Amino acid sequence: MTMATIDRVWPSSAGDVIDDDLVTRPDGPWLRVNFVASVDGGATADGLSGALSGDADKRVFELLRRTTDAVLVGAGTVRSEGYGAMRVSDASVAWRLARGLSEHPVFVIVSGSLDLDPASEIFTKAPVLPVVVTTGKSSEASRARFDGLARVIVAGEEHVDVAAMLVALRELGLDSILNEGGPSLFGSLLSAGAVDELRLTVSPVLVAGDATRISGGPLQHPVDATLAEILVSGDVMMLRYLF
Numbered sequence: 121m122t123m124a125t126i127d128r129v130w131p132s133s134a135g136d137v138i139d140d141d142l143v144t145r146p147d148g149p150w151l152r153v154n155f156v157a158s159v160d161g162g163a164t165a166d167g168l169s170g171a172l173s174g175d176a177d178k179r180v181f182e183l184l185r186r187t188t189d190a191v192l193v194g195a196g197t198v199r200s201e202g203y204g205a206m207r208v209s210d211a212s213v214a215w216r217l218a219r220g221l222s223e224h225p226v227f228v229i230v231s232g233s234l235d236l237d238p239a240s241e242i243f244t245k246a247p248v249l250p251v252v253v254t255t256g257k258s259s260e261a262s263r264a265r266f267d268g269l270a271r272v273i274v275a276g277e278e279h280v281d282v283a284a285m286l287v288a289l290r291e292l293g294l295d296s297i298l299n300e301g302g303p304s305l306f307g308s309l310l311s312a313g314a315v316d317e318l319r320l321t322v323s324p325v326l327v328a329g330d331a332t333r334i335s336g337g338p339l340q341h342p343v344d345a346t347l348a349e350i351l352v353s354g355d356v357m358m359l360r361y362l363f
C-alpha cells in the first residue's frame with residue numbers, strides 16, 4: 121500500500137503529519153466511530169464501502185485499529201464486507217507491544233440473530249479470542265456453536281442493549297473501543313449517547329441512488345457534534361468530530 125501523505129489544515133496546520141500525531145491512543149474509556157462517505161452522503165457504492173476508500177483512509181483506518189483495545193462491528197457489516205480474523209500490521213503489533221497492549225485488538229461482533237458462521241476465519245484464525253454480543257432471545261444451542269471460538273455476552277433481552285454491552289466490554293478491560301460500523305449499530309450507539317468521537321473520511325465521489333447513510337435507525341433528537349480537526353490528502357477530506 122502506498123503511504124498517503126496527510127496534511128492537517130485545522131485547528132493548526134502541519135504538512136505530512138506523522139502516524140503518532142494522526143491518531144493518538146485515548147486515556148480511559150473512549151468510543152470512536154470510523155466511517156467513509158461520498159460527498160453526497162452515501163456510505164456505500166454498489167453496496168460496499170470499499171470503493172469509497174483510498175490510501176489516506178486506509179492509513180487512518182489501520183492507525184485507529186493500532187491504538188484500540190477492541191474493534192466493534194455490527195453483524196450486517198461483517199456479513200456484507202466479508203471480514204476475516206482481526207489482525208493489525210506488523211508495525212502496529214510492534215507499536216502495541218511497546219505500550220504493553222495485546223498484539224492485536226479484540227474483535228467484538230454484535231448480532232441478535234447469531235447468523236454468523238463459526239467456521240469463518242474471524243473465529244478459526246483469530247489471534248485473540250473474539251467476543252460475540254447477543255440478546256437473551258438467542259437460544260442456548262445457537263450460542264453453544266461458538267464454544268471455544270468466542271466469548272458470548274448477552275446484553276439485553278429483545279434487542280442488544282448497547283449501554284449494557286459497553287459496561288460488559290469495559291469489565292473485560294476493553295476501555296478504548298473502535299466501532300467500524302455499520303450504520304444500524306452506529307445509530308444505536310448515538311441513541312444511547314455512547315459515542316465520544318467520529319472520524320469521517322469524505323471521499324471525492326458522488327454516488328446518488330439509494331446508498332445508506334453512515335447512521336441509521338430512529339434517533340429521538342438530532343445529536344450535535346463539535347468539529348475537532350480537518351485533515352486533507354489530495355481531494356480526500358478527513359474530519360474528526362467530538363460529542
Ligand SMILES: NC(=O)c1ccc[n+]([C@@H]2O[C@H](COP(=O)([O-])OP(=O)(O)OC[C@H]3O[C@@H](n4cnc5c(N)ncnc54)[C@H](OP(=O)(O)O)[C@@H]3O)[C@@H](O)[C@H]2O)c1
Nearest residue numbers: 155156169194195196197231232233280301302304305308
Ligand atoms: N461507509 C462505511 O464506512 C461503512 C462502514 C460499515 C458498513 N458500511 C456498510 O453498511 C452496510 C451494512 O449496514 P447495517 O446497518 O446492516 O450494518 P450493521 O450496523 O453493521 O449491522 C446491523 C446488524 O447488527 C446487529 N445488531 C444487533 N443489535 C443491534 C443494535 N442494538 N443496533 C444495531 N445493530 C444491532 C443485527 O445483527 P443480526 O441481524 O445478526 O441480529 C443487525 O442486523 C453495508 O452495506 C456496509 O458496506 C459502510
